[in-house]
Structure formats: C-alpha cells, structure tokens
Amino acid sequence: MAEPFRTQRLVEFHDTDMAGIMHFASFFQYMESAEHEFIRSLGLSVHSQIAGKTISFPRVAASCDFKSPVRCEEVLDIAILVTRLGSKSISYSFEMTSAGKEIAAGNITCVCCQVEPGEDITSVPIPAEIREKLQTYLA
Numbered sequence: 001m002a003e004p005f006r007t008q009r010l011v012e013f014h015d016t017d018m019a020g021i022m023h024f025a026s027f028f029q030y031m032e033s034a035e036h037e038f039i040r041s042l043g044l045s046v047h048s049q050i051a052g053k054t055i056s057f058p059r060v061a062a063s064c065d066f067k068s069p070v071r072c073e074e075v076l077d078i079a080i081l082v083t084r085l086g087s088k089s090i091s092y093s094f095e096m097t098s099a100g101k102e103i104a105a106g107n108i109t110c111v112c113c114q115v116e117p118g119e120d121i122t123s124v125p126i127p128a129e130i131r132e133k134l135q136t137y138l139a
C-alpha cells in the first residue's frame with residue numbers, strides 16, 4: 001500500500017456554520033485545496049502546458065461522508081491517495097481526521113483535459129510525466 005500525501009488545515013471561522021461545526025461544503029474546498037497542494041508537491045500544476053497542449057483537470061465526480069464534526073481552530077489532518085489512475089481519469093481518496101478522530105472521507109474524480117480558449121474541453125490521455133508521478137501514490 002502506498003504512503004499517502006499528508007497535509008493539514010486549520011479550520012477557519014468562515015468555514016463553520018451556526019452549529020459551530022465545519023459546513024459540509026467547506027469539506028469540498030479543503031479537499032480541493034489539499035489536492036492542489038499535492039499536485040504542486042509533485043512539481044506539477046493544476047493548469048500546465050505539455051507538448052503544446054493546455055492541460056487541466058475538471059472534476060466529474062465528488063463525494064464526502066461525514067463521520068464526526070470538526071470545529072473552528074481545530075486541525076484537520078488530510079491524507080490523499082490515488083485510488084484509480086485510468087487512461088484519462090484520476091480518482092483520489094481523502095481521509096480527514098482531527099486529533100486521531102475520523103472526521104470525514106471523500107472521493108474526487110477528475111479527467112485530464114485539453115482546454116484551449118474558444119474551444120470545447122476535450123478529454124485526453126494522461127501525459128506520461130504526470131502518470132509517472134501519480135503512480136507513486138496509487139493505493
């Protein structure tokens with residue numbers, strides 16, 4: 001089993017609701033931001049030029065199960081693994097804990113796409129240099 005990429009986020013006041021707990025929509029933003037940090041940690045970018053193509057990763061599926069609440073100023077530990085590396089798609093899992101307690105578990109699937117101004121977004125095979133780096137984190 002691959003070691004996950006790990007990062008942390010401090011739960012911000014503006015991410016909580018009137019019950020004082022992190023709002024469900026905020027979990028998706030934390031997953032997105034953690035995924036972008038993961039991509040950058042590999043020396044990649046969420047939007048890059050590869051072989052003359054502008055490559056981007058629009059999302060086609062996202063889900064999250066909420067197990068326990070987390071509150072303002074608590075630290076959220078996020079562990080990311082690649083659960084599927086398809087021909088064009090990448091699926092990630094996100095295990096979110098706080099002080100060792102299970103908080104939430106999410107999944108996101110994005111598709112490698114060529115995005116050029118004025119043109120339709122087109123899915124393309126994941127370039128070898130990206131695939132190679134993601135492979136290390138394949139669950």
Ligand SMILES: CC(C)(COP(=O)(O)OP(=O)(O)OC[C@H]1O[C@@H](n2cnc3c(N)ncnc32)[C@H](O)[C@@H]1OP(=O)(O)O)[C@@H](O)C(=O)NCCC(=O)NCCSC(=O)c1cc(O)c2ccccc2c1O
Nearest residue numbers: 032046056057058059060061086087088089109111121123
């Ligand atoms: C993205 C699309 C253009 C793909 O359409 P296409 O017809 O080419 O897709 P296929 O059916 O051939 O599938 C390709 C590939 O994807 C897998 N897949 C497709 N749908 C799903 C799904 N629902 N769940 C799981 N997997 C799915 C399929 O199995 C194939 O996998 P292989 O690996 O086997 O090849 C088209 O779907 C489209 O345009 N969708 C709309 C996209 C969109 O608007 N998304 C919401 C906004 S995107 C966004 O918010 C966003 C956030 C970020 O953080 C980004 C970060 C970095 C870059 C971009 C970001 C971004 O856009």
